[in-house]
Amino acid sequence: MKVSIYRYNPETDREPSMKEYEVDTQGKDLMVLDILALVKEQDSSMSYRRSCREGVCGSDGMNINGKNGLACITPLSQVAPGVLEGKKPLILRPLPGLPVIRDLVVDMGMFYNQYEKVQPFLQNTSPAPAIERLQTPEDRAKLDGLYECILCACCSTSCPSFWWNPDKFLGPAALLQSYRFLADSRDTATEERLSKLDDPFSLFRCHGIMNCVSVCPKGLNPTRAIGHIRSMLLERGI
Amino acid sequence: MSIRTITFDAIVVGGGGAGMRASLQMAQSGFKTALISKVFPTRSHTVSAQGGITCAIASADPNDDWRWHMYDTVKGSDYIGDQDAIEYMCNVGPEAVFELDHMGLPFSRTEEGRIYQRPFGGQSKNFGEGGQAARTCAAADRTGHALLHTLYQQNLKNGTQFYNEWYASELVKDDEGNVCGVIAIDIESGETVFFKAKATVFATGGAGRIYASTTNALINTGDGVGMALRAGLPVQDIEMWQFHPTGIAGAGTLVTEGCRGEGGYLINKDGERFMERYAPNAKDLASRDVVARSMMMEILDGRGAGPDGDHVFLKLDHLGEEVLHSRLPGICELAITFAQTDPVKEPIPVVPTCHYMMGGIPTNVHGQAIKLSGGHEGEEQFVNGLFAVGEVACVSVHGANRLGGNSLLDLVVFGRAAGLYIEDQLRQGMTQYEPTDANIDEAMARLRRWDESTSGESIPALRKELQSVMQNHFGVFRKGDLMAEGVAKLADLRERIGKAHLDDKSKPFNTARIEALELENLLEVAEATAIAAEGRTESRGAHSRYDFPDRDDENWLCHSIFDPKAKKLGKRDVNFKPKTVDTFQPKARTY
Numbered sequence: 131m132k133v134s135i136y137r138y139n140p141e142t143d144r145e146p147s148m149k150e151y152e153v154d155t156q157g158k159d160l161m162v163l164d165i166l167a168l169v170k171e172q173d174s175s176m177s178y179r180r181s182c183r184e185g186v187c188g189s190d191g192m193n194i195n196g197k198n199g200l201a202c203i204t205p206l207s208q209v210a211p212g213v214l215e216g217k218k219p220l221i222l223r224p225l226p227g228l229p230v231i232r233d234l235v236v237d238m239g240m241f242y243n244q245y246e247k248v249q250p251f252l253q254n255t256s257p258a259p260a261i262e263r264l265q266t267p268e269d270r271a272k273l274d275g276l277y278e279c280i281l282c283a284c285c286s287t288s289c290p291s292f293w294w295n296p297d298k299f300l301g302p303a304a305l306l307q308s309y310r311f312l313a314d315s316r317d318t319a320t321e322e323r324l325s326k327l328d329d330p331f332s333l334f335r336c337h338g339i340m341n342c343v344s345v346c347p348k349g350l351n352p353t354r355a356i357g358h359i360r361s362m363l364l365e366r367g368i
Numbered sequence: 369m370s371i372r373t374i375t376f377d378a379i380v381v382g383g384g385g386a387g388m389r390a391s392l393q394m395a396q397s398g399f400k401t402a403l404i405s406k407v408f409p410t411r412s413h414t415v416s417a418q419g420g421i422t423c424a425i426a427s428a429d430p431n432d433d434w435r436w437h438m439y440d441t442v443k444g445s446d447y448i449g450d451q452d453a454i455e456y457m458c459n460v461g462p463e464a465v466f467e468l469d470h471m472g473l474p475f476s477r478t479e480e481g482r483i484y485q486r487p488f489g490g491q492s493k494n495f496g497e498g499g500q501a502a503r504t505c506a507a508a509d510r511t512g513h514a515l516l517h518t519l520y521q522q523n524l525k526n527g528t529q530f531y532n533e534w535y536a537s538e539l540v541k542d543d544e545g546n547v548c549g550v551i552a553i554d555i556e557s558g559e560t561v562f563f564k565a566k567a568t569v570f571a572t573g574g575a576g577r578i579y580a581s582t583t584n585a586l587i588n589t590g591d592g593v594g595m596a597l598r599a600g601l602p603v604q605d606i607e608m609w610q611f612h613p614t615g616i617a618g619a620g621t622l623v624t625e626g627c628r629g630e631g632g633y634l635i636n637k638d639g640e641r642f643m644e645r646y647a648p649n650a651k652d653l654a655s656r657d658v659v660a661r662s663m664m665m666e667i668l669d670g671r672g673a674g675p676d677g678d679h680v681f682l683k684l685d686h687l688g689e690e691v692l693h694s695r696l697p698g699i700c701e702l703a704i705t706f707a708q709t710d711p712v713k714e715p716i717p718v719v720p721t722c723h724y725m726m727g728g729i730p731t732n733v734h735g736q737a738i739k740l741s742g743g744h745e746g747e748e749q750f751v752n753g754l755f756a757v758g759e760v761a762c763v764s765v766h767g768a769n770r771l772g773g774n775s776l777l778d779l780v781v782f783g784r785a786a787g788l789y790i791e792d793q794l795r796q797g798m799t800q801y802e803p804t805d806a807n808i809d810e811a812m813a814r815l816r817r818w819d820e821s822t823s824g825e826s827i828p829a830l831r832k833e834l835q836s837v838m839q840n841h842f843g844v845f846r847k848g849d850l851m852a853e854g855v856a857k858l859a860d861l862r863e864r865i866g867k868a869h870l871d872d873k874s875k876p877f878n879t880a881r882i883e884a885l886e887l888e889n890l891l892e893v894a895e896a897t898a899i900a901a902e903g904r905t906e907s908r909g910a911h912s913r914y915d916f917p918d919r920d921d922e923n924w925l926c927h928s929i930f931d932p933k934a935k936k937l938g939k940r941d942v943n944f945k946p947k948t949v950d951t952f953q954p955k956a957r958t959y
Contacts, residue, residue: 141874171828174880175872179407182585184621184702186513187411203705231556232877238408251521252472261425262469264481270474277474277507277514281410316472 131155131206131216133165135176136223139232146230149176150219155206159214162194162201162222166234178234185347188282192234193223198284198345225287227296241283244300248308248326253319269315276310276355278348279303285342285352291335298331302342302352305333309355312362324359324366333359371551371562371808376402376529377794378567381536381550381592383409385417385512385779386758387571388519388528390735393787395526399794403528404552404563406535406587406882409520413573413585414779417512418698419488419626420504421468421780422773423461427478428485428502429493434458435949437503439495441774444655445767446909446919447954448605448927450943453763456733457774457781459948464780465505473518475507476695486695487629488772490655490959500653502629504773509624509698515776535882536591538811539568539599539754546801547753550595551811555882558875560815562808566798567755567790570596570729570737571783574759575893577886579722580832580839583615583622592760594889596729597896597932598814601739601751604762604927604940606727606893607900608910610770611844613659615721617679619706622723623699623716625772628652630695632684634659635715636666637673642680647959654959657769657910660720664844667719674717681715688712720844725893726770726910727900728762729754730929730940735761735786743931744938753801755790757782764927767942768909818884824869827884834861834887838894842901847914851902858895865891896930903937904928921954 133153138146153168166178178201179189185203192201195210201222205214212218228236254263286292286301300308308327311317327333333356342352380391383405394401405412424434438458442449469475469483476484483505491501507514523530536550540562549564575590576582593603613634614623628634633652636642646662647654654662663680672678684692684699689712692700696711703709703716730738735755740746758779765778790798841854865887872880906920907913927940944951 139874140876167828170880171826174827174870174883175874175878177877177879179411179879181407181411181587182413182416184416185705186510186698187407187415187585189407189411205705235877242408246524249525251525252470254470258466258470260466262466262475262483265477266481267477267479270477273474277517278510280415280513281408311472314472314474 131213132219133169134219134221135169135234137176137233138230139175159205159207162204162206162209162220163190165206165220166201177232186280188280191225191282191284193226195221198225198288200282200284200347203347225283227287227293238283240296241286241301241303244304245281245307247300248304249323250307250311252311252314252317254316255318263316265315272313273310275350276306276313279306279350280348282347284345284347288341288345290339291337295331295335299335300332302356305336305359306350306352306355309359312359324363327359328363371560373562373564375564376400377565378569378790379404379549379563379565380569380571382412382571382573382758383407383532384412384571384573384758385414385515385519385776386783387569388516388523389780389783390569390571390757390787391528392519392523392526393784394791395523395528397791399791401528402531402563403523404531404534404536404550406533406555408532409530410516412516413588414512414516416585416622417515417776418509418622418624419629420486420506420511420773421465421515421776422488422491422504422771423465423777424458424503425462425465425483425485425505427482432501432503434461436493436495436501438949439952440490440492441765441771442952443496443957444490444769444771446769446957447767447925448764448908448942449767450764451946451951452943453733454765455946455949457765457777460781461777464784468515468518468780471518471522473507473514475505486626487653489625489628489650489653489659490771491653500650504626504629506626509626509696512776535885536595537815537885539595540803540808540811541599542801542803542807545751547751548801548803548807556877558878560812564800566753566794566800568753569735569786569790570754570756570760571758572760574725575890576722576725578835578838578890578894578897580835581615581620582722583612583620584722589886590889590893591886592756593728593896594892597892600933601737602730602744602929602931603896604727604730604929605764605768606896606930607904607928608726608768609722609897610656610724610726610910611660611720612723613656613663613720614682614718615723616702616706617674617717617719620721621702621706623682623702623718625656627682627684627696627699630691631687632682634663635681635683636671637677638671642666642671650959655769655771658959660844661912663720679717679719682718683715684711685713685715724770724775725759726762726766726768728760729756730927731756731761731763733763733782733785734789735782740929740938740940743934744929744936752799755786757786768911814885814888818870818881819873821869824867825864827868827870827880827887830861830865830868831887831890834890834894837861838897842898845912845914846901848902851898855898855902858891858898862891862895892932896932899935900928900930900937925954
């Protein structure tokens with residue numbers, strides 16, 4: 131099958147280009163990450179990130195035939211009709227909207243900055259008990275769909291609002307994490323967290339486009355989390 | 369040779385659970401600490417831990433006792449776990465786990481609001497007399513992910529200085545062998561830097577990638593063990609590799625023991641629940657070495673499933689959709705993705721798969737690295753300036769076989785312990801050993817070797833060959849002549865890897881260079897494993913030999929020590945002197 135990969139090495143290339151490779155899959159429905167490994171055997175200079183190869187570490191987010199996803203859990207059959215059969219090429223590009231360091235490797239700095247801005251750690255000023263802080267199963271259930279985020283950046287880099295304002299709009303990943311702590315019954319910094327979000331950009335640049343939901347490889351729903359924060363901000367304003 | 373030097377009080381190499389627990393402790397102390405990680409920390413392999421962290425927090429059973437956990441762990445280790453270290457881990461454990469909750473780890477909960485605990489293999493109440501215990505604290509089946517992210521978040525809060533996507537390539541020692549720091553490469557720019565520190569903490573994780581089939585992440589290449597061995601330092605019990613009973617057949621991805629804790633069980637091709645024959649009491653919750661061997665015996669006896677009869681099944685559908693989706697959601701995802709199987713409807717094809725390195729750099733409970741004066745024999749000495757925690761270390765709490773859920777406890781307890789000890793030592797005034805230019809130059813030698821290579825074999829092909837040697841010669845069942853052949857093949861590979869070729873020598877984000885350096889670490893771990901496995905002439909825990917089928921307490925109730933300089937295997941005493949409880953005496957190990 132044909133694979134077309136975005137190539138750019140700042141040391142030698144004046145501008146990026148797409149490079150074509152021919153890979154023998156023996157007809158198997160391999161994962162996109164397996165294809166990358168086969169390409170790297172042919173051309174060791176092609177760089178990409180990878181670690182767990184099972185969809186939990188978030189290293190190998192990339193743009194696969196136009197849609198952001200994790201290479202390690204995207205089988206060829208799910209990329210687009212005809213790719214598995216070799217009728218259409220597999221097209222791999224770096225995540226959009228972030229500076230490219232080399233080939234499929236992007237500079238995640240802006241993405242991590244926004245994550246850090248939401249103070250993504252539990253805050254509780256009361257003295258800790260000798261055992262765990264108790265939490266009902268119902269309260270714990272509120273964290274489901276939030277804590278599972280793997281920081282792969284597929285969502286934020288598919289979000290037009292983040293493309294326009296990556297420094298001022300926090301983006302879906304950071305906002306999902308913001309709500310993860312707002313929703314945690316053990317966290318007491320609700321007011322401080324909300325006041326930091328109450329400006330025209332941090333949260334309110336979300337226009338409900340929902341690209342984040344359609345690309346999230348973990349099936350999470352940042353738009354819904356953003357909606358919950360909006361409601362909290364509104365209630366607080368009343 | 370002059371390169372940039374960055375100086376800290378302490379550096380931690382590795383951003384998994386152990387490394388970040390250590391760095392968190394030191395960041396809170398105010399000493400100048402850096403964490404160097406070859407991946408962004410939440411991409412470390414701790415993220416893949418599923419089932420939980422075993423600890424007697426007395427939630428599922430209000431009468432639970434850390435001493436029962438200690439008994440299980442000693443028995444699980446097949447009696448070569450150090451009892452002082454196991455005592456420390458099980459006793460301090462609850463405090464370390466409650467801290468994780470206070471940091472925000474989203475544990476699953478009981479109706480009382482306490483941390484949810486599930487049964488895991490090898491667990492008992494009342495020193496093996498009270499039946500199955502439920503002692504593994506869980507955040508659904510994503511406990512490692514929850515733990516790793518929580519630790520990263522706390523490190524952010526406490527201002528740890530991160531060097532993410534920096535690759536430590538070599539230890540720097542002075543002429544007396546004292547550790548002065550490491551050489552590391554900034555992967556993004558390609559710059560090479562000397563990190564100088566009074567304390568160097570290795571938290572580099574395991575090396576499951578020495579095998580062709582492993583649950584381990586692609587980054588688990590034994591970098592810490594490789595650096596230690598090249599520096600002439602010994603490793604302990606490195607022949608002890610855990611094969612996890614339930615890796616997804618073909619893909620190798622892990623399916624947590626928690627599945628069996630929640631009531632799942634293994635069946636052969638005839639649908640028989642075969643563990644009843646091998647472990648009549650604990651059945652599917654016998655310890656991992658026992659279950660893995662039983663599975664292999666089913667397969668070798670012709671009761672394996674599939675066209676090649678090469679796997680068995682893990683049956684979960686009887687648990688019902690609700691339990692599976694609430695307690696084991698990640699497993700449902702993984703099974704669908706990697707086995708095209710929905711566990712709600714059909715069993716998952718599984719096979720024993722390389723999972724965990726019980727051996728590693730010998731340390732005491734403070735993480736201080738230990739060597740012997742005569743290489744493989746002689747008196748014990750500390751390696752000044754060097755510490756190791758987590759999977760790369762051999763404290764030893766796992767001995768010849770680790771119990772499920774004990775690795776996460778090991779990480780937080782000993783990451784924390786090393787942090788506390790180093791903080792204390794820094795306050796008292798630790799020595800900064802100073803390397804000469806020649807010492808630094810020596811540590812740069814292998815970087816230069818690759819950069820000067822002009823021709824030779826390719827890295828991916830050599831890696832595949834190494835992995836297949838380990839898979840075929842040092843698997844679940846081992847045999848002297850087969851291992852001797854394997855040792856010879858590895859010697860040949862050492863020769864060829866020493867002449868292999870790095871064809872891309874560019875600087876920015878050159879992952880080919882990193883893979884070349886990792887290959888050399890894989891080779892070091894593989895060779896140490898091979899020689900130690902051939903040398904231990906008995907069967908104990910995960911090390912099972914056809915030619916020496918019995919445990920030999922007379923000769924081998926001890927650690928093995930592999931000296932890389934002489935390539936010789938020696939012995940080191942196991943600690944049988946816990947401080948607050950009576951010694952657990954070795955006895956026959958049945959489940």
